[in-house]
Amino acid sequence: MDNTNKSTISVGLVQMACSPDASKNLEKAVDSIRAAAKQGAQIICLPELFLTQYFCQTEDPDNFSLAEPLPGLTSTTLSNLAKELQVVLIVPLFEKRTQGIYHNTAIVIDADGSIAGTYRKMHIPDDPCFFEKFYFTPGDTGFKSFSTRYGKVGVLICWDQWFPEAARLTALSGAQFLFYPTAIGYQDEDAKVSQQQISAWETIQKSHAISNGVFLASVNRVGRENALTFWGKSFICNPFGEVIGQAEDEPQILIAKCTLSEIESTRQNWPFLRDRRVDAYQGLSKLYLDDDE
Numbered sequence: 001m002d003n004t005n006k007s008t009i010s011v012g013l014v015q016m017a018c019s020p021d022a023s024k025n026l027e028k029a030v031d032s033i034r035a036a037a038k039q040g041a042q043i044i045c046l047p048e049l050f051l052t053q054y055f056c057q058t059e060d061p062d063n064f065s066l067a068e069p070l071p072g073l074t075s076t077t078l079s080n081l082a083k084e085l086q087v088v089l090i091v092p093l094f095e096k097r098t099q100g101i102y103h104n105t106a107i108v109i110d111a112d113g114s115i116a117g118t119y120r121k122m123h124i125p126d127d128p129c130f131f132e133k134f135y136f137t138p139g140d141t142g143f144k145s146f147s148t149r150y151g152k153v154g155v156l157i158c159w160d161q162w163f164p165e166a167a168r169l170t171a172l173s174g175a176q177f178l179f180y181p182t183a184i185g186y187q188d189e190d191a192k193v194s195q196q197q198i199s200a201w202e203t204i205q206k207s208h209a210i211s212n213g214v215f216l217a218s219v220n221r222v223g224r225e226n227a228l229t230f231w232g233k234s235f236i237c238n239p240f241g242e243v244i245g246q247a248e249d250e251p252q253i254l255i256a257k258c259t260l261s262e263i264e265s266t267r268q269n270w271p272f273l274r275d276r277r278v279d280a281y282q283g284l285s286k287l288y289l290d291d292d293e
Contacts, residue, residue: 008259010255011258045219124136167211178208220234
């Protein structure tokens with residue numbers, strides 16, 4: 001959509017607390033999407049695994065029953081809603097692809113209700129209270145962006161946010177927006193430690209916006225779930241890394257206006273993409289460079 005380069009697009013993030021009841025979470029998400037659309041949001045993103053509480057805190061085979069196929073009830077419900085409201089939706093789901101293969105997935109639904117694309121989380125963590133390798137097969141979609149009515153959207157999920165390679169490749173595919181649906185929190189009440197974690201989380205994502213010259217939106221959940229406190233702090237920043245909207249630690253609908261011409265003007269002044277030395281980056285395809293390499 002060439003005309004979007006001169007447009008201002010309103011981005012909405014639904015920061016929510018998730019209950020153990022999937023139907024209530026879906027109802028809450030639908031109500032929040034309607035509210036965001038009423039406030040003018042054109043692209044709306046939900047948090048990672050929003051249908052349930054964050055079940056990856058334990059390794060329990062019973063939790064596989066929480067997954068659903070694509071298409072399924074949730075994707076169909078929200079596709080109909082996107083068409084009704086004429087909005088683009090980014091919907092993270094626990095996907096059952098086939099027997100024994102499950103993914104941490106996000107679908108991008110265009111404003112006509114069609115599926116513009118699917119992204120499956122590529123980087124899968126395995127940390128205390130984040131035992132995702134037990135549940136999720138690493139994604140096979142690669143890093144790409146999807147054309148929608150309101151611009152070209154790239155999606156990465158939570159743990160992906162720490163990897164500059166993922167952001168770079170998604171931006172190189174033409175993304176104007178990087179969305180990071182997230183479920184991130186801390187395990188203790190140490191205020192200093194939690195603030196350090198939040199600061200690092202914000203800093204790494206702002207750096208992706210700056211180094212790639214794109215708008216970036218990260219949406220988290222809130223509330224205490226078993227051993228984890230999810231800190232919220234969802235935010236949207238422009239290609240200069242300036243935060244143009246940020247939530248606190250309560251359920252909130254966050255909306256910010258993104259003027260897409262800022263992508264070009266920022267890249268003209270900070271030509272990071274122009275000055276890349278693609279001839280010298282072969283080592284990035286290796287896990288580690290030994291001393292003799």
